[in-house]
Amino acid sequence: MSMQNEYNPKDIESRVQAAWEEQDAFKVSEDDGKEKFYCLEMFPYPSGKLHMGHVRNYTIGDVISRYQRMLGKNVLHPMGWDAFGLPAENAAIKNKTAPAPWTDANIENMRGQLKRLGFSYDWSRELATCKPEYYQWEQWFFTKLYERGLVYKKESEVNWDPVDQTVLANEQVIDGRGWRSGALVEKKKIPQWFIKITAYAEELLASLDELDGWPESVKTMQRNWIGKSVGAEVEFEVEGEPALRVFTTRPDTIYGVTYLAVAADHPLAIKAAESNSDIATFRKECAQTSTAEADLETMEKKGIDLGIKAIHPLTGEPVSIWCANFVLMSYGTGAVMAVPAHDERDYEFANKYGINIQPVIYPEEGHIDISENAYTDYGLLKNSGQFDGLGSEEAKKAITAWLVEHGRGEEKINYRLRDWGVSRQRYWGCPIPFIYDAQGNASPATEFPVELPTDVVMDGVGSPIKKMSSFIDTIHPETGEPAIRETDTFDTFFESSWYYARYCCPNLDTAMLDERADYWLPVDQYIGGIEHAVMHLLYARFFHKLMRDVGLIDSDEPFTRLLTQGMVTKETFYREGEGGSKEYFNPADVDLSLDDKGNVISAILKSDGSPVVVGAIEKMSKSKNNGVDPQSMIDKFGADTVRLFTMFAAPPEQSLEWNDDAIAGGSRFLKRVWNVFAKHQDLLAREGLDTRKKFSAVSKEAKSFRLTLHTILQRALFDYERQQFNTVVAATMELTNAIEKTDFKAMGEEGGKVLAEAACVLIKLLSPITPHLSEHLWSLYGSSDSLTSSGWLSVDHDALVRDEITYVVQVNGKLRAKIEVAADAIKEAIEAAALADENVQKFLDGVTVRKIIVVPNKLVNIVAN
């Protein structure tokens, strides 16, 4: 067999992919004779085309999957579609179509792109969350949770567009206005379904400690999100009203309370507004913000005195009650106590409105200065009655004990975590399986799926099923009376919270999961964007525990090891329309002019020749339209080059600003690999490729080459294990450089063997990254075993033994010389050799040597002055 002269990726890739398809190469089933490995990447939203973020995510997953297969494991590697969501509705409105066919077409297209990239998925397990075969089980599961008392309904705030008469997502609120109407958005309360994630707060927090395979940063973010704090709930009596209860982590500061603050929709504020138009106006103003926490936290802190007094539980003094825009009714009790002397936000607020500031905590030494800032540290109590002189820690306990004893409070653990609101007033989602009788009483559906009608017309205002009597009208299963269906749909995080489990038994039509789930779960390696560090990953962990408690699975956590891939970012380009709305343009449609340092001077839209604004460098996303389409690069260079370059450009966890200039270098490298094999085809055909054959080199040249080979291999294996693939690629480049520079024929008999060993290492190291090229070369020269079953690589430690070692010599920490020392030299001999060096001597002239530090196999540092 002879090799073609030119590397032709298109030809190789289509042939190798056809062979995989024909052999069902990646289809797996349960096999107790092999160690299982479940590798999963976060499934994509089918937006239409793959972007570079997808390519990066799925290449990382594929490299890990193929690496694990090479190690001999039974690898499950599935793919599917997170198919419900807002963009489908917007596209449907824009294109005058329905979300379902738009989504199906996108899936079709993106599946083709994934196949073209040669990802090793078991496609027989593919699922799409918008199909009733999938979502019927989460409907069923939701009713199970309802039976267990984990589901309830309550009023909750949404962003309301008063012009379009519709609920807006936070993303659709731009500078406080609706994105389509431009109307000022209002907060509106509507009844919505919730799941009690707070009932699992303690377990979700505690089991983070056991997730050794998760990045510390993600665990910290989740801990902070759950936000456990220990403190006290304190009761302030209000004349003629129910007492106000507030939570505080600082009961030691209670003598410093100079006001209380309640939310704008707290009953006290609502009542006060009835007789005071200023308060009514203030409440209205508070309603005109978005529900996003970032907006609430950054807006100007405002308040108004309600003119009502509470009684301080310890001093008996009256304390004024304010209504403030930063207090949330939905968080805690909707009321807080304020200690301006010892809390930054309270301090600012008190200064603004001239409220008394009463210091009660003092440092043990020195004095406090609260003329500029609050004093927020712990200290000793003063002006605190019987508690004067206690330290903060003791005082917390003593004051809480006093409150308990006098029936004015209790010790309390508070979580920042709030229950999960799962209702959405949108069409393209899974219908929430509830019905209502004539009196409005809710009861769970008894038959599944509650199917979402897909033949709809989107008018841009509200969900079409909310007006569709064929969907809404039904019969109550118990009474036989007419009833109506819930028309809200689930939050799309609902679908993505359990898909990883469904891949274990995707076509099961008699249950949500079966025993196969316990064979495969937990997922051994999960890979996805760092932007999902909290919400998606927390909901999935929660769901896993719910499924366990319903008896569907027996593990506690869904993902053993987590790799949070850095974002692929890109410049954004936009034009501002009327009312502040922005129209974003894709980087591919913009011409840039750069200065000689590579900075952008101006950006022109190709289609009309007029300038666009250069925005921030941000995560590639649909909404910012800054995704780079990888298809043109696949067409031009082939899948292996795109995969190789994506891995080479940066380590997986680091964010990557996309720049497609450098990809040609990746293509050039694979051509060089091809040429190495073509050049030596006769030798390789004779020797074959098998690293399991043991041999040791005799000639100096062969020994030296094998030292290089195994040094590189050792680093590459280490980097595979720690999942730093960019340096794996660098190692294969170094190896290729070394092979090119070596004259194997000059080594005589040994040459062919040494070359074959190196070629085999090269093919195998590359195989998870550029599987098509590796498979093809293996088919030409490899053994009769398939590449995947031919075994992984190991370092020959005998090849790493050196006679001489290079030491770096420093004088006072500065590099002055390099010396060659026999590998078995004793410390004194190394020191002597270092001191004898001419350049070292130059720097020791006129000074005294105080100390010599020898780091074995590395360096000598001579300390002198």
Next chain:
RNA sequence: GCCCGGGUGGUGGAAUUGGUAGACACACAAGACUUAAAAUCUUGCGCUGGUAACAGCGUGCCGGUUCAAGUCCGGCCCCGGGCACCA
């Protein structure tokens, strides 16, 4: 505002975790081949000085610990992600 990351040549990045800063590439420059271009190959490439050997400086900024700091500690600045209805 709060929580979590990041900042190293013209560019992407490396530094086996306190021990030679800049591996491996991209870009650029010079040369070879070619009528020419592309492709390919060779060489150079942190900054300053020097023909060179070499020397001084250098990992966002300021300070500290250490024989030795990109790496550890303290204080800042800038950039990115998330903040519960984008996914």
